[in-house]
Amino acid sequence: MFPISKVLNDVVVAQFYKQNTGLLLFIFFIMFGMVEGSQLVYYHLSLMTGIVQSTAFLLLVLAVWFVYAVKSSQFVISQLVKPQNAFLYTITAVPRVTQLGNLLVAHLLVHLPVWLYATATFFVAINQGKPAIGFLILAYNLLLCLAVSFVSVWKLNHPTSFNISLFSRITLPFKKPAFWIYFGYIFNDAMLIFIVTKLFSYLALFGFLQIPLDHYENRVPMMGFLVGVASHAVLIYEIRKWEDNYLLFFKNLPIKMSSRFFALIALYSLLVTPEIFLLIVNHVHLLDVARTAAFGIGLLLFFHAVLYHLQMNMDRYIQYLLITFLLSFALILFELSWLLTLIYFMFSFHWYRKYFYSFEAMKL
């Protein structure tokens, strides 16, 4: 193995699997441990057939892989900029193409669990006469790895880039509201997650809006909105983590709980504005746009507040996401999204009020 690859393998890849053992084991258990041994092959063949045959299912799986890619790339970048790994900056002495090649290898290895499933799905797609879907799956994952490798190379060569912030130079014709700070975080420190989240969210919603229907049906765009909004879960987790680290001073400010909660509503309303715009230009009835937007904002608030309740436990957060997603999907089918919206808002406010002052992040 080349020296740079070996160092990256030890510092990045090995550390990734070591520090995420719990999460990976959890996913492995969900995927393979909950199915009877004799049914395992048939079960996964059915899943892969579903991915190949159903556009909605394919989009959902692509979303899950995207979330994995973002999470793993964040880990890689965090390893690159750690003070104890400062020696890695010597890698910048080699040409950028070499840097990119070595980081791509690291990202491909970190992405290995996805590659195994994606490759098996590729063969299922070929077998079922859908080679385009098969190649799309491989190309999508390769593009994900390439994109995060480019970002890693850039970060390696610009370790203090956060200081040159365009955000802090933005002036508004009015006083900046408090929730403006959150957008500062998103545009400065979570830009990659934000862009990929928005790309996926738009793609999912657009895909659902293209489903041909013989009559007007609000449930289809709402399901697309659900998939898009659910893909914001990683971004929300990062926002919560950042709040605990950098917004401690916020707790000492005399701001009413209702105002704090309204600031969150404003944040998430602005965050889903592009998706709302897509609904409007696709001729979804305005009343349905309002219902769908309220549902999406409620879901994002719920993700935010549930992290207090779960003490930022990622494993339990994933369980809640899955349950919430399935429940939402079912209730949208039964046209009960208004009930869910109400529940999401009520639970969010209850947890937010209950935990905001008392929550203390576990410093690991």
Add this chain to the structure above:
Amino acid sequence: MLYLSDIKKTFSGQLILTIPSLSFDNGIFWIRGGNGSGKTTLLKMIAGLASCEGTIQLDGSIDITKNPVDYRKYVNYAEAEPLFPSFLSGYDLVHLFQKTKRADKRDVDQLIETFNIRSYLSNPIGTYSSGMAKKLSLVLAFIGQPKVILLDEPLVTLEDHSIPILLALINSYHRERKVTFLLTSHQLFEHEAQLNMQSILVKDNTACFQ
């Protein structure tokens, strides 16, 4: 003035602090104790940044749990090693504190001049040295109409010539505005006479007057 009773602070099941009763009248108090004794935790609990069992009340009626907004109007806090979002400018924070603590603009300007931080307030905090960030956090702690100001290690990373400025400001806020100060410091001993402080010792998971 500031009253603590039946305080019990645990973290991950481990007892950190227990204070049956502790009352601070108007004054300047030096919270002493070894590393890890719980001084910072005590300040954070009083600032409302760390939760605990028990009662914390200001002026006999403003309860930290029952009146969280009013309480925070009157209790300000500066961290030992302040962490602020790197992309914000100092002015962003000053304006936020000025607005929420309902501070007089002239007072805020006066504080900015006193600590001589105006020249870099427009820059992103990510470009600040630790000393510059410390001075900003001290300015923020004095903003508004505080009745209690909690300063955790106020002299750490502060340049030598700023120390007498801070001590003079503490004295003037205490004498003229009747502000109570709770300070933790390993360095304050030599300045104790200047501030006429009373000592509180945090030791063996409890705190008491010394």
